[in-house]
Amino acid sequence: MSLEFILLGLLRRPASGYDLKKFFDEGIGYFWAAELSQIYPTLKRLEKRGWVRSRAAASKRGSGRRVYVTTPAGRRALREWLRGEPQFGDERFAYLAQVYFMDELKDLRQTIRFFGRMRDHFATKLDALRMLDRRWAEADPRYPDDLPTSELHLQLTLRKGLLSLEAHVLWCDEAIRRMGARLPGAKPRRPQPKRAS
Amino acid sequence: MSLEFILLGLLRRPASGYDLKKFFDEGIGYFWAAELSQIYPTLKRLEKRGWVRSRAAASKRGSGRRVYVTTPAGRRALREWLRGEPQFGDERFAYLAQVYFMDELKDLRQTIRFFGRMRDHFATKLDALRMLDRRWAEADPRYPDDLPTSELHLQLTLRKGLLSLEAHVLWCDEAIRRMGARLPGAKPRRPQPKRAS
DNA sequence: GCGTCCATGTAAACGGTTACATGATTGC
């Protein structure tokens, strides 16, 4: 269960369940999401196992908070996870299934519109990551290759998001162009001369 | 529930639960997976709803099969799904979380090895898709831009896999190179001269 | 006779989401 280890990682700095939820939403949402209703029971489970401990604390608004932090045993468990195999869950892409079956609509314009909407989606996410990247570069002259090693690890995950989303946008653009060329009235493609073989 | 619609799409050609499982494993595994224990009850549910119908059939080995096919009502449901919004489930990448926290190990060589294993994984999948791509190109001179529209849709999903996995491999290579340059004994990078601004 | 493939299912567990419930505090 990856969430447990992710919490162990995040709780190397003390935080409440509520804090963690915010961090998922605002910080690392591009690779993991979690709901409060899942976070709270998981924290209790980790505490029972001795991997985190908690103390009551005051909150600005409302009643008390409970702040958790990873214990040495928790750190050992985290390190074991990190030394293990990369966790590739099998990826499911419903939107790819939609493209796969889209010929059912017998309407290429519809597919083009669908790709347009996907492009918007990916481009928006890409813009957000580019913003993060730019801000970081402006704030730290060591960015990216002279950062301290700990921050390099974060930068590498950001870089993955950038490369991946760029590929997604490229895919949409290419697909839209290729389908546009098939629309009635489109300039016919020059037939590709085969290379001498 | 995307699986239902994927089955409706696949069952435009008649197939048994067992056939479908094979197709997930050998055909469209790069965007969806399903177990037999999930396929069989789903087929029954779809039949009860009138979206597929079934008939008993003989099997080569073993006892009888049950072959399902999508009904006109099922096709209408499928088309509605296809005309709707692209389904982006929130993506979870446990291996990115591992990279994110990998500084905990305080051992850059370990991170490099981790990236090496990830590279292998992605490169293997990429090779498999490239093989598919090459075979298709050899078998059909219309590949890729003069394919009939129905096959173009399939080609576009394959193209996504290729672009995406290429980006993943590129990411690993880049990361390994950048980390290698930080290892003690590595040739120090030439400091990047800032562009005149 | 034994393993593999064909073929269909059920039951329990798991990870995650949605809905529901409660309550204090601050700013408008």
Added chain:
DNA sequence: GCAATCATGTAACCGTTTACATGGACGC
């Protein structure tokens, strides 16, 4: 007074995986 934010939790449900169960037919 009311909405938003801070804060913690439970219960029901949903989609998926893992484990279990059964049995016929073919090749070695």
